[in-house]
Amino acid sequence: MARITESLSRYEALGLLKGAKIGRLVFSHQALPAVRPVNHVLLDDRVIIRAHTGAALLGPARDGAVVAYEADEFDTERRTGWSVVVTGEARLVRDPDLQQRYHEALEPWIGGDMTHTVSISLDLVTGCRITSRTTTDGRPER
Amino acid sequence: MARITESLSRYEALGLLKGAKIGRLVFSHQALPAVRPVNHVLLDDRVIIRAHTGAALLGPARDGAVVAYEADEFDTERRTGWSVVVTGEARLVRDPDLQQRYHEALEPWIGGDMTHTVSISLDLVTGCRITSRTTTDGRPER
Numbered sequence: 001m002a003r004i005t006e007s008l009s010r011y012e013a014l015g016l017l018k019g020a021k022i023g024r025l026v027f028s029h030q031a032l033p034a035v036r037p038v039n040h041v042l043l044d045d046r047v048i049i050r051a052h053t054g055a056a057l058l059g060p061a062r063d064g065a066v067v068a069y070e071a072d073e074f075d076t077e078r079r080t081g082w083s084v085v086v087t088g089e090a091r092l093v094r095d096p097d098l099q100q101r102y103h104e105a106l107e108p109w110i111g112g113d114m115t116h117t118v119s120i121s122l123d124l125v126t127g128c129r130i131t132s133r134t135t136t137d138g139r140p141e142r
Numbered sequence: 143m144a145r146i147t148e149s150l151s152r153y154e155a156l157g158l159l160k161g162a163k164i165g166r167l168v169f170s171h172q173a174l175p176a177v178r179p180v181n182h183v184l185l186d187d188r189v190i191i192r193a194h195t196g197a198a199l200l201g202p203a204r205d206g207a208v209v210a211y212e213a214d215e216f217d218t219e220r221r222t223g224w225s226v227v228v229t230g231e232a233r234l235v236r237d238p239d240l241q242q243r244y245h246e247a248l249e250p251w252i253g254g255d256m257t258h259t260v261s262i263s264l265d266l267v268t269g270c271r272i273t274s275r276t277t278t279d280g281r282p283e284r
Contacts, residue, residue: 004251021218026168026175033168033175033210037225068175074168076163079251083179109272110145130252 003130013084013127016071018042020084023071025049025120027060027090040069041106046119047086050094050108050113053115061090061118069120074130082129088121145221145272155226155269158213160184162226165213167191167262169202169232182211183248188261189228192237192250195257203232203260211262216272224271230263 008016017023022039034056036051047069051057060067069091074081093099099117108114150158159165159182168177176198180191189211193199202209209232216223235241241259250256 005252022216024177024212024214026164026204028170028178030174032208032229033170035166035168035177035210035212037212037216037223039216066174068177070166070177070179072166072179074164074179081179085177087174110147 006129006131008082008127008129009083010125013125014042014122016073016082016087016127017047017084017125020071020073023047025057026068027057027065028069029036029059031057036064039106039109041102043102044119045122047088047122048101048102048106049118049120050106050114050129051116051118052113055116056092057115057118058092061116061117064089064091066090067120069110080130080132083129084125084127085140086120086122086125087091088123091119091121093117093119145274148271148273150224150226150269150271151219152267154278155267156184156264158215158266158269159189159226159228162213162215165189165211165273168210168212169198169207171198171201173208181248181251182213183244185244185247186261187264189230189264190244190248191260192248193258193260194255195260199232199260200234200258203234203258206231206233208232208265209262217245220274222272222274224269226267226269228262228264228267230265233261233263235259235261 040049069086072083102117211228214225
């Protein structure tokens with residue numbers, strides 16, 4: 001069956017990102033493209049992630065560099081799914097109260113020294129959905 | 143239960159990538175980090191993907207730019223899984239015989255003009271596995 005790709009609205013995309021448990025941080029590291037899976041929460045209109053001391057992603061956060069954050073969910077049998085990408089400035093969270101609030105909201109998967117918190121602004125939010133079903137008038141069925 | 147992160151060997155990482163149905167291409171587009179989910183095959187020691195005319199990823203492929211390709215699989219309930227990242231040069235496949243071979247091996251999920259083929263060299267292959275189980279001697283159990 002033919003697949004249809006449709007763009008998601010910012011509202012829809014952020015709803016899917018909020019429900020996702022894990023995503024991938026995309027940034028430049030030593031002038032090469034780098035990508036790391038991490039878990040996140042969406043709070044205060046920012047993507048919040050945690051990082052350990054020495055993590056490569058702390059460099060772009062200290063510099064306020066632009067990074068991307070992607071989350072998706074695909075059904076590889078049916079070849080359907082969605083993907084959401086946020087592009088924005090990464091920032092180290094330095095305020096102790098904010099940091100504590102984010103740490104309470106976001107438990108890292110792995111243990112150890114995950115004391116750093118990085119937030120990413122939602123400057124650009126894009127997303128798409130691949131669907132296989134169409135209604136009789138040819139429009140995608142949800 | 144505590145999670146353990148272990149690095150994967152190149153051999154193990156490529157085995158997981160070969161079995162994966164979908165991954166994420168990471169590249170620079172208009173000086174910003176970009177990430178796109180695509181399906182792939184691993185052939186001739188390269189990651190092969192297909193692209194439509196006008197796709198943003200054709201720019202880096204024409205330039206022979208360094209890109210990253212990531213695949214992963216996570217169990218969000220158990221908080222375990224693996225991630226593999228290939229970093230290498232993207233190239234447009236121009237040889238008609240090779241192109242035909244790759245098109246036969248890789249059916250794109252979405253229809254339309256997916257006539258372009260991009261290959262990525264396996265210059266750097268890294269991967270990690272997050273596991274929650276340990277054996278009696280403290281080593282991760284597979």
